[in-house]
Amino acid sequence: MEHKPWELQAIWPLEILDLVALWHTYRIPIILTTFTALMILRAYLHLRTPREKLSESPLPSSPSLVAEKSKDTFGTNTVLVKAPRRIVGGTKKRTPSHEDVKPGQQKIQVLVFFSSLTGTTEKTAKAFMVQMTENLTASSTFAEPQLHDLSYIDYDDYFITPPKADPETSYFYLLLLPTYNIDTVLDNFVEHLQETHNDFRIDTAPLSTLLGYSVFGFGDREGWPTEEEGFCSQARDVDKWMAKLTGRKRAFPLGMGNTKTDAAERLEEWKGGVEEVLKHIAETGELGEGVVGSGDADESDAEDADEDDGEVLFDDQKVVERKTKKKSDGLNDLEDIGGSLGKSSSSRIVDPAELEVDFTTYSKKSKLVAAKVTKEMVPKDSPTFNALTKQGYSIVGSHSGVKICRWTKSALRGRGSCYKYSFYGIASHQCMETTPSLSCSNKCVFCWRHGTNPVGTTWRWVVDPPDMIFNGVKAGHYKKIKMMRGVPGVRAERFAEAMRIRHCALSLVGEPVFYPHINEFTAMLHKEHISSFLVCNAQHPDQLAALKPVTQLYVSIDASNRESLRKIDRPLHRDFWERFQRCLEILREKRFEQRTVFRLTLVKGFNIEDEAEGYADLVEKGLPCFVEVKGVTYCGTSSSAGAGLTMQNVPFYEEVCAFVEALNAALGRRGLGYGIAAEHAHSCCILIASNRFNVEGKWHTRIDYEKFFECLESGDNFTPEDYMGPETPEWATWGKGGLIPEMRECLGKGRIRSH
Numbered sequence: 122m123e124h125k126p127w128e129l130q131a132i133w134p135l136e137i138l139d140l141v142a143l144w145h146t147y148r149i150p151i152i153l154t155t156f157t158a159l160m161i162l163r164a165y166l167h168l169r170t171p172r173e174k175l176s177e178s179p180l181p182s183s184p185s186l187v188a189e190k191s192k193d194t195f196g197t198n199t200v201l202v203k204a205p206r207r208i209v210g211g212t213k214k215r216t217p218s219h220e221d222v223k224p225g226q227q228k229i230q231v232l233v234f235f236s237s238l239t240g241t242t243e244k245t246a247k248a249f250m251v252q253m254t255e256n257l258t259a260s261s262t263f264a265e266p267q268l269h270d271l272s273y274i275d276y277d278d279y280f281i282t283p284p285k286a287d288p289e290t291s292y293f294y295l296l297l298l299p300t301y302n303i304d305t306v307l308d309n310f311v312e313h314l315q316e317t318h319n320d321f322r323i324d325t326a327p328l329s330t331l332l333g334y335s336v337f338g339f340g341d342r343e344g345w346p347t348e349e350e351g352f353c354s355q356a357r358d359v360d361k362w363m364a365k366l367t368g369r370k371r372a373f374p375l376g377m378g379n380t381k382t383d384a385a386e387r388l389e390e391w392k393g394g395v396e397e398v399l400k401h402i403a404e405t406g407e408l409g410e411g412v413v414g415s416g417d418a419d420e421s422d423a424e425d426a427d428e429d430d431g432e433v434l435f436d437d438q439k440v441v442e443r444k445t446k447k448k449s450d451g452l453n454d455l456e457d458i459g460g461s462l463g464k465s466s467s468s469r470i471v472d473p474a475e476l477e478v479d480f481t482t483y484s485k486k487s488k489l490v491a492a493k494v495t496k497e498m499v500p501k502d503s504p505t506f507n508a509l510t511k512q513g514y515s516i517v518g519s520h521s522g523v524k525i526c527r528w529t530k531s532a533l534r535g536r537g538s539c540y541k542y543s544f545y546g547i548a549s550h551q552c553m554e555t556t557p558s559l560s561c562s563n564k565c566v567f568c569w570r571h572g573t574n575p576v577g578t579t580w581r582w583v584v585d586p587p588d589m590i591f592n593g594v595k596a597g598h599y600k601k602i603k604m605m606r607g608v609p610g611v612r613a614e615r616f617a618e619a620m621r622i623r624h625c626a627l628s629l630v631g632e633p634v635f636y637p638h639i640n641e642f643t644a645m646l647h648k649e650h651i652s653s654f655l656v657c658n659a660q661h662p663d664q665l666a667a668l669k670p671v672t673q674l675y676v677s678i679d680a681s682n683r684e685s686l687r688k689i690d691r692p693l694h695r696d697f698w699e700r701f702q703r704c705l706e707i708l709r710e711k712r713f714e715q716r717t718v719f720r721l722t723l724v725k726g727f728n729i730e731d732e733a734e735g736y737a738d739l740v741e742k743g744l745p746c747f748v749e750v751k752g753v754t755y756c757g758t759s760s761s762a763g764a765g766l767t768m769q770n771v772p773f774y775e776e777v778c779a780f781v782e783a784l785n786a787a788l789g790r791r792g793l794g795y796g797i798a799a800e801h802a803h804s805c806c807i808l809i810a811s812n813r814f815n816v817e818g819k820w821h822t823r824i825d826y827e828k829f830f831e832c833l834e835s836g837d838n839f840t841p842e843d844y845m846g847p848e849t850p851e852w853a854t855w856g857k858g859g860l861i862p863e864m865r866e867c868l869g870k871g872r873i874r875s876h
């Protein structure tokens with residue numbers, strides 16, 4: 122109902138009527154002003170309350186705070202009520218990591234988690250705990266390890282964030298897990314890890330504050346013989362997700378054991394490795410080389426590279442890469458960079474008596490030059506040093522190098538070894554690839570060393586002592602192996618085996634016999650029962666003649682005639698063909714002292730076409746024990762392109778097979794006793810062997826390494842037959858492909874280079 126003004130006048134006093142009139146006149150500006158003032162006040166109050174304040178409110182710290190105990194409505198049963206989990210949004214750029222751990226001040230708490238359905242893992246875990254406790258608590262840095270059954274803990278307490286009970290304590294996780302291909306609690310666990318990683322509300326690596334972790338799996342090879350068929354598959358899954366959740370803090374490679382055979386032995390090995398890492402953490406506060414452990418969540422997806430066979434870039438390489446980014450790549454041949462060497466701080470004047478001079482070219486001129494001043498072959502401040510380290514070489518002293526090859530990495534990850542495993546029984550993860558001379562006297566068009574190695578016809582450099590090189594290359598090799606520790610897929614068992622070098626391939630960049638003390642160097646290898654495969658370029662007959670027996674002596678045979686050799690090897694020696702011929706004669710003489718091999722690298726358009734007969738002539742001349750024929754691998758560098766090499770020059774495996782058959786037929790026509798013994802299709806490599814290594818119709822291309830050392834140590838003369846190994850495995854023989862059966866599925870991805 123509406124009131125008329127005179128009616129109101131009768132009811133209310135005048136002042137009130139004035140106010141009402143005022144309100145009617147000004148109500149709109151009054152409402153607007155009040156509203157604006159309220160908005161300003163609200164905004165002010167909001168800004169004054171810091172956002173962080175919310176997250177500063179006590180976070181449920183596990184395990185005590187995540188779960189609260191409360192009585193149920195009847196006041197009798199105690200139930201666990203989860204406190205609401207507060208999620209701090211966004212992906213953390215960087216989380217505190219082991220860098221924050223100060224040795225000596227922090228306590229390290231090892232938590233051992235296990236799962237067990239039929240009790241085997243539980244029993245093993247308990248025994249494991251007893252030993253761990255005994256070993257760790259001897260040091261005051263370690264708190265007594267704790268054992269947790271995954272069936273009884275709340276995953277949120279340990280696998281979203283590590284426990285935070287005591288700021289002085291840092292955690293290290295060990296997980297002992299069986300595998301079941303049926304629905305079990307383990308499926309929930311794996312799912313939990315996966316979900317935590319993929320939960321967009323939380324950091325993708327929420328466990329990155331852990332010091333590290335490692336997983337050991339128990340499985341049964343009788344039912345699940347290979348990993349592809351599911352051997353230890355759940356342990357592998359957990360290892361993978363833990364790597365993501367911790368920002369790749371895999372402290373030691375995944376261990377795996379067959380419950381029915383070797384589990385105890387494998388576990389012992391793994392425990393040893395883990396304890397060593399823990400000791401390292403206690404001393405340094407860090408996980409050590411090779412483990413990213415940055416806690417950078419952005420990087421954790423790089424774990425997907427698991428399936429990638431690609432080269433692993435080591436930290437030191439990265440550093441060099443960064444440092445050399447702006448420098449040109451081109452400048453590399455030492456002969457070409459004499460100027461830059463001259464400027465180097467690394468040259469030193471030496472007493473001519475101390476000097477090993479010109480053992481290759483005995484010219485007066487070079488003796489004179491060498492006597493004046495000696496420089497380091499690869500000084501630390503040279504572009505060559507940078508280029509080589511960028512490619513992954515560790516330079517030892519001033520002229521030696523070591524690198525781990527792709528096959529070594531493959532074998533460490535439980536995958537295949539190179540063709541030398543198929544042919545000669547060399548496990549790649551126990552093989553060290555090195556050279557005591559980075560310099561070479563050829564510039565082969567197919568050399569995958571990217572043209573970075575120094576070249577020269579004479580030794581004009583400082584000579585490092587052999588023991589220094591020997592210790593240096595071993596240390597360099599082990600360092601590189603250790604850097605593989607945190608790489609996805611590396612197997613604890615292989616890792617442990619790799620810490621004992623058994624073979625040495627002296628065939629990296631450069632020419633090993635160029636080094637004046639090569640015999641002392643190989644003697645050091647043999648003394649430690651490390652076999653020696655030495656490849657030389659057939660340009661240094663005097664050094665070849667003086668070389669003492671090695672396990673297997675190679676000569677590269679890159680062409681069958683002078684013109685072809687000149688084009689493909691681009692030798693620096695003018696008398697290269699004569700040198701080459703002399704080397705063949707020397708090899709012939711050595712064929713009853715050690716295993717001799719012709720190494721043929723086939724390059725289409727250079728040395729295949731119509732050359733089978735020519736090669737057969739060379740075999741007739743050198744009568745090697747073996748002829749290894751290998752298709753060239755294209756490395757796609759500017760140096761190979763500059764030499765006119767393209768993918769068209771890489772022969773198909775069928776072409777290599779056809780060539781080998783032609784060569785074998787040509788040898789037969791000459792009445793030479795050879796046959797095609799073995800193949801490794803994956804490396805495009807085929808082995809022709811002398812009938813000396815065929816016993817009762819079976820090829821025996823493998824080597825009895827221990828017998829070789831026995832023969833050497835006896836001091837008596839011996840022949841290659843004396844250390845002939847067992848029969849070549851069926852799968853490696855000609856026509857069978859050469860891939861160890863379990864590896865066929867893993868290695869179906871094209872060719873992998875091996876030298």
Ligand SMILES: Cc1cc2nc3c(=O)[nH]c(=O)nc-3n(C[C@H](O)[C@H](O)[C@H](O)COP(=O)(O)O)c2cc1C
Pocket residue numbers: 236237238239240241242243299300301302303339340341342344345351352353354380
């Ligand atoms: C039903 C069943 C399924 C299994 N599935 C696998 C499997 O997929 N892969 C594997 O490596 N081992 C498998 N195993 C073997 C177990 O992982 C192995 O025996 C383990 O030591 C059992 O540990 P636990 O006694 O602690 O439960 C299986 C065993 C059973 C009984």
Ligand code: SF4
Pocket residue numbers: 526527528529539540541547548549550552553554626874875876
């Ligand atoms: S490729 Fe060479 S260095 Fe690598 S494992 Fe085989 S032999 Fe050893």
